[in-house]
Every structure is written in C-alpha cells, then in structure tokens.
Amino acid sequence: MTDIEIAQKNKMIPVADVAAKIGITADKLENYGPYKAKITFDELRALQEKAASKPGKLILVTAVTPTPAGEGKSTVSIGLADGLNKIGKKTVVALREPSLGPCFGVKGGACGGGYAQIVPMEDINLHFTGDIHAISIANNLIAALIDNHLQQGNELGIDPRTISWKRCVDLNDRALRNITIGLGGRLQGVPREDHFSIAVASEIMAIVCLSRTISELKERIDRIVIGQNYARENITFGQLKCTGAIAALLKDVIKPNLVQTLEKNPAFVHGGPFANIAHGCNSVNATLCALATGDYVVTEAGFAADLGAEKFLDIKCRAAGLKPSAVVIVATIRALKMHGGVAKADLSKPDTAALEKGFANLKTHIENIAKFGLPSVVAINKFITDSDEEIALIEKLCRNVGSQAILTEGWGNGGEGAKDLAKAVAELADNGKADYHPLYELDLPLADKIRKLAKEIYRADDVEFDSAALKKLKAFEDAGYGKLPVCVAKTQNSISHDPKLIGAPSGYTFPVRDVQLYAGAGFVVALAGDIMTMPGLPKAPAALDIDVDDNGVISGLF
CATH class of the missing domain: 3.10.410.10 (Formyltetrahydrofolate synthetase, domain 3)
Incomplete structure (x- = not known):
C-alpha cells in the first residue's frame, strides 16, 4: 500500500483522548474537527512554566545530505517516538508543518511514511489548521501597508529602491521571484521592483516559530527592518504603527497544534521554516509543550546536519534555552551509495566499495554534531534491497569513528521496528554525556x-x-x-x-x-551559491498525480 492508503485505513482516536494521555484536558483544546486541535493560551502558559521547571529529555533527529534515493528523517522521527513509547518511555514527537510547495512539487510532504506516520495525513499536508495561510496573509499585509505608505505621501521618506520586505505565497512559483509592481498610472501605486519568497521562508514564519507570547510576537514584528529612508537610516515596521493588525492575524497561529501518530501517540506539529533558506525547526512553543508533557521528546530539523541541525543548535536552542540530550543521524545505504557515485537506477545492486566511499558524508555529519558537545547514534533506515554485507559494513564503519549504527524498520513495522533504536537513544539520552554548546560565540563579527x-x-x-x-x-x-x-x-x-x-x-x-x-x-x-528563496516546480510536478473523488477521498498525495 502507498503511504496515503495506509493512513486512510488507520482508525484515529479523538484528539481529546490523545491529549488525555499527556495530561491535557478537553477544555484546554481548541478543536479543528475531531482529530486536530490547538492548545489554549492558558494551557500554553502552564506548559511553558512546567517545561522550564521540569523538562523532558530532548532528542534531535537529523540526517545525511539528501539524495533522490530518500533518507526518511520524518519517518524515523515518528517511528522512534512510537518505539520509545513501546519500551515504556513516555514520549512526545514535535515536528514541522508541511509546506504546500513541496507537496505539489517534488519533495513530498512531512508526515512520515509507511507505518510511521502522523495523521490525519491529508489534512496536515494540505491546509491543516490554516497556520501557513495566516502567515502568508500577515506577511503580505505588511507588504501592502508599505506600498500604501509610499502611495499616501511617504511620511517616513522610505526609499523604494531599498525596500527589503518581500511578498510570499506557499507554492513553488519561479515566475514570481522577480516582478514589477505599481504599474498602470498614479492611482495604482508607486512602481518598483519587488520579489516573492515561499511562505515558509518568510521572516514572519521565523518570528512565529521563535515567539512564546503575543507580546514577544509584537516586539519582534516591530523590529522588522523593511528598508531605509533617503538618509540611509533603517526603517522598521513598528514605525508604520500597524503591528497590532499583524499580530491579530497571527493570534491563533502561535498556539501549537496537537495530532497523533498511527499508534495513537501525541504529536505536536507546528511551524514550518525551510532549513535550506530559513532556520528549519518547529516552533519553540511546540517543543516546550512536548518537553512539559513527555519524559522524552523527539524533534527533527530539516535536511542534513549541516543545515537543520546546525540552525537548531546555533539559533533555536540558544534563543529558547534548550539543551538537547542526544542526536540521531538518519542514513540509508542507498543514499550513501549515491554519495559514493552510484546512479539511482543501480542502487538495488550491492556495492560495498561505493558504500565505503559514500560513508565520508555520514562521517562528516557525525563529526559535526560532536562539535556541539552532543553524543549521536546513526539510524540506518532499512530498505528491502540492503544486503547483509552492506549493513555489516556500515556498522563497522560507524564503530571505527566511535559511533553506533542501528538498523531501523519503522516504515514497515512502526514503533515495533524502531525498538532497538529507541533503546539505544534512551540510553544515550540518560547517560548524561551531553554537554551542549553553540558552535560560535555571538561576539564574533x-x-x-x-x-x-x-x-x-x-x-x-x-x-x-x-x-x-x-x-x-x-x-x-x-x-x-x-x-x-x-x-x-x-x-x-x-x-x-x-x-x-x-x-x-x-x-x-x-x-x-x-x-x-x-x-x-x-x-x-x-x-x-545559487540558492533561491522561491523554489520552482520540476518538469513533472507531484501535482500531476494528485486527485480527489466525489466522496472527498484524496489519492496520489504520497
């Protein structure tokens, strides 16, 4: 079965029952249907306080450098959380919300796969609770207010050539990367060059993910630099005196979303910044809620350790005062063979020489995580084509660099297939060897x-x-x-x-x-390099395969 077929056959329990497992009562939820809910402000404040006084142990899941062969970081994160619960460790998983851009493009969603998924999968991958849409509207209201200020006399003397605030949309649309606005005459605005980013790269997304309260949210929105005046002085959005309106659009967005895994375990899914063009982690609030309600928290950071993990450790942990206890680095034998030079079409063939060559990528990420003072374990996300000889080689290569490789089968067997990984991770998190510190000091230029x-x-x-x-x-x-x-x-x-x-x-x-x-x-x-803050669609986008029938049943989403 496909991922979506597995998810659709699953029988979910009411979100109130999921919340009850971690001590959250039904009156502390704001329901979005029977299976999705946000946490109320009262409960959010209580959980923030609890996380500060008695937090759970934070486990970061990262990965080797992505390849077309796939790595399965979200799948391993969800499987690991289910596996930890299976061995008696009260565990909550905290993940990011998927962006529509990748869903209809090439990368796919972010709900895991096989029997290690979060549900309702279609809702989470599409509109969910509307968070990303609200972030897009808030971002674009700022843009509209800036252009209106120019049109209505430009009291602040903003130099239109210096405006750095971009519009956004939660889709891959290369045609919007560079545009001209305000054409059509004096009543149609001030003509100028403008740009679009994908919504998940918006500064508003980052602000939401790093803010604990509405007051902090407003303070951060006030500080946004939108451009300069003709005297080359920075102009902040706060000078337009419209911050309250932006915060009003985001008042519900700041509340974490609660859903469930296929195994009925709690999952906070909130915030969605890309790790290649933003800071790549779920919200601070979602992480704090998970830490307050679980003895162990599994969270993931986007892409590989050089991107998501580095930003999680240098930006988010520093800003929120978080101290991770352990790191899991996800790898597949297929991906490492690609890093060793094997073409995608030949990945099913055993090739220990290419695997050993490609191991250099994994070794670099293991070394990099150690630079933050954190212990790590390698999760080998198993594919059916992996040979015993290849598995043994990876285990040996990891031992040679002081790490441990553990075969993980969450995709096929859910939490049961991740129990070995769960035992190793719990032991790593419990041994007290973590000595987290950022890579660099903020005093550096x-x-x-x-x-x-x-x-x-x-x-x-x-x-x-x-x-x-x-x-x-x-x-x-x-x-x-x-x-x-x-x-x-x-x-x-x-x-x-x-x-x-x-x-x-x-x-x-x-x-x-x-x-x-x-x-x-x-x-x-x-x-x-050539990185863009607005991705484009591939020649054959995933949108070609997605459909819905008269009963509202979606197919082809994954």
Missing part, C-alpha cells in the same frame, strides 16, 4: 561567524564574500545587529554550496553572494 560555519561545518578552505555583501554586513554591525546569529541559505543537496559536490567535499571556496537582515526573527541570513 558577522563575517567571522559565517567563516567559522563554512570552515568547520561545510569544510571549505575559505569564504569569498561579494563586495556588496561585505558592505551590508558592516552596515548591520554599525546599526547594532552584529551580535545576531547567522542563518546560511544554501543548497540542501551538498555539504557545500554546490549541489554537484556530493559526498564530503573539501578544499573549495564558499561563496556568499548576498546577506539579508531578519531583525525581527533575530538573525542574519547569508545566501550562498
């Missing part, structure tokens, strides 16, 4: 933070900054933003900036072509 990431995580020899990017970094520092962390936007398909450099590239120069200030979110974005 912005350019030096980027260099440290490029050299220590991406393994570059040097960094080449575009001259305009260096000028902007200096301007950010002169304006008082020098102590912000950095969020590197780069390809997910390589540890480097170049998607063609598979495996474990080194000895290259890392190019930074532009930087952007996300003052509200609280970080500086560095764009490397």
Whole structure:
C-alpha cells in the first residue's frame, strides 16, 4: 500500500483522548474537527512554566545530505517516538508543518511514511489548521501597508529602491521571484521592483516559530527592518504603527497544534521554516509543550546536519534555552551509495566499495554534531534491497569513528521496528554525556561567524564574500545587529554550496553572494551559491498525480 492508503485505513482516536494521555484536558483544546486541535493560551502558559521547571529529555533527529534515493528523517522521527513509547518511555514527537510547495512539487510532504506516520495525513499536508495561510496573509499585509505608505505621501521618506520586505505565497512559483509592481498610472501605486519568497521562508514564519507570547510576537514584528529612508537610516515596521493588525492575524497561529501518530501517540506539529533558506525547526512553543508533557521528546530539523541541525543548535536552542540530550543521524545505504557515485537506477545492486566511499558524508555529519558537545547514534533506515554485507559494513564503519549504527524498520513495522533504536537513544539520552554548546560565540563579527560555519561545518578552505555583501554586513554591525546569529541559505543537496559536490567535499571556496537582515526573527541570513528563496516546480510536478473523488477521498498525495 502507498503511504496515503495506509493512513486512510488507520482508525484515529479523538484528539481529546490523545491529549488525555499527556495530561491535557478537553477544555484546554481548541478543536479543528475531531482529530486536530490547538492548545489554549492558558494551557500554553502552564506548559511553558512546567517545561522550564521540569523538562523532558530532548532528542534531535537529523540526517545525511539528501539524495533522490530518500533518507526518511520524518519517518524515523515518528517511528522512534512510537518505539520509545513501546519500551515504556513516555514520549512526545514535535515536528514541522508541511509546506504546500513541496507537496505539489517534488519533495513530498512531512508526515512520515509507511507505518510511521502522523495523521490525519491529508489534512496536515494540505491546509491543516490554516497556520501557513495566516502567515502568508500577515506577511503580505505588511507588504501592502508599505506600498500604501509610499502611495499616501511617504511620511517616513522610505526609499523604494531599498525596500527589503518581500511578498510570499506557499507554492513553488519561479515566475514570481522577480516582478514589477505599481504599474498602470498614479492611482495604482508607486512602481518598483519587488520579489516573492515561499511562505515558509518568510521572516514572519521565523518570528512565529521563535515567539512564546503575543507580546514577544509584537516586539519582534516591530523590529522588522523593511528598508531605509533617503538618509540611509533603517526603517522598521513598528514605525508604520500597524503591528497590532499583524499580530491579530497571527493570534491563533502561535498556539501549537496537537495530532497523533498511527499508534495513537501525541504529536505536536507546528511551524514550518525551510532549513535550506530559513532556520528549519518547529516552533519553540511546540517543543516546550512536548518537553512539559513527555519524559522524552523527539524533534527533527530539516535536511542534513549541516543545515537543520546546525540552525537548531546555533539559533533555536540558544534563543529558547534548550539543551538537547542526544542526536540521531538518519542514513540509508542507498543514499550513501549515491554519495559514493552510484546512479539511482543501480542502487538495488550491492556495492560495498561505493558504500565505503559514500560513508565520508555520514562521517562528516557525525563529526559535526560532536562539535556541539552532543553524543549521536546513526539510524540506518532499512530498505528491502540492503544486503547483509552492506549493513555489516556500515556498522563497522560507524564503530571505527566511535559511533553506533542501528538498523531501523519503522516504515514497515512502526514503533515495533524502531525498538532497538529507541533503546539505544534512551540510553544515550540518560547517560548524561551531553554537554551542549553553540558552535560560535555571538561576539564574533558577522563575517567571522559565517567563516567559522563554512570552515568547520561545510569544510571549505575559505569564504569569498561579494563586495556588496561585505558592505551590508558592516552596515548591520554599525546599526547594532552584529551580535545576531547567522542563518546560511544554501543548497540542501551538498555539504557545500554546490549541489554537484556530493559526498564530503573539501578544499573549495564558499561563496556568499548576498546577506539579508531578519531583525525581527533575530538573525542574519547569508545566501550562498545559487540558492533561491522561491523554489520552482520540476518538469513533472507531484501535482500531476494528485486527485480527489466525489466522496472527498484524496489519492496520489504520497
């Protein structure tokens, strides 16, 4: 059966029953139908306090560099949470919300797969509770208010050439990357160049995911830098005096969503920033709710350890005061063989030589996680084509670098197939060896933070900054933003900036072509290589296979 067929055959229990398993009563839920709910503000505040006084143990799931062969990070995260519950460890999983762009494009959704899924799968992958739509509208209201200010006399003297705020839509649409607006005459607005990002790369998405309260949300929205005036002074959105309206659109978005796994275990699914162009983690609030209600919390960060895990550890954990206890690095034998040079069509054939060569990618990620003071274990997400010889080789290679590889079969067997991984992870989280610390200090100049990431995580020899990017970094520092962390936007398909450099590239120069200030979110974005904040659709998008019948039953979603 396909993933969606497995999900549709599952019999869900009411979300109130899921909540009861973790001590949340029905009156503390705001239901979106029988199987989805948000947490009320009263309960959210109570759980925040509980997480601060007695948090559970936080387990991060990351992965090797993605390949077309697939890795299954969400599947392993969900299977691991179910597996931990099966061995008697009270566990909650906290994941991101899927973006519609990948759902109708090429990557797919983010609900796991096989018998390790969160449900209702179709709802979560499509409109869910409307969070991403509300974020898009809030983002675009800011854009409309900026352009209206220009039209109505421009009291703040905003230089239209410097406006950095982009519009957004939660779809892959390359035609919107660069546009011209305000055409048609004096009554139609001020003509200027404009741009779109995908909604999950919006600064509003990052702000929602990092804010604990409405007050903090408004403070961050106030701080958003939207451009400069003609005197080259920064203009913040707070100067337009419309922050309350934006916060009103987001008042429900800040509340975490509760759903369930196929095995009826609780799952908080909230926030959806991309890890290749944003900070790539679910919301702080969802993580705190999970920590308050579970003895163990499994969470994932997007793409590989050089992207999602690094940003989780350098941005989110630092901002929220989180201290992870263990890390799981997901790999497949198929993916590692691709990193060793095997074509996708030949992955079913045993090839220990290519596997050993491709192991260099996994080894780099193991080493990188150790730089944050965290112990890790490798989860080998099993495929039917994996040979015993290949499995034994991966186990040996991991032992040689001081790690442990554990075969995981969550896709086929749910929590039962992840029990071995669950036992190893619980032991790792309980042994007290974690000594989490960020990779860099915030006092470092912005350019030096980027260099440290490029050299220590991406393994570059040097960094080449575009001259305009260096000028902007200096301007950010002169304006008082020098102590912000950095969020590197780069390809997910390589540890480097170049998607063609598979495996474990080194000895290259890392190019930074532009930087952007996300003052509200609280970080500086560095764009490397050819990365775009608005993806495009492939030649054969997933939308070609998706349909719905007269009973509302969706097919082809995965």
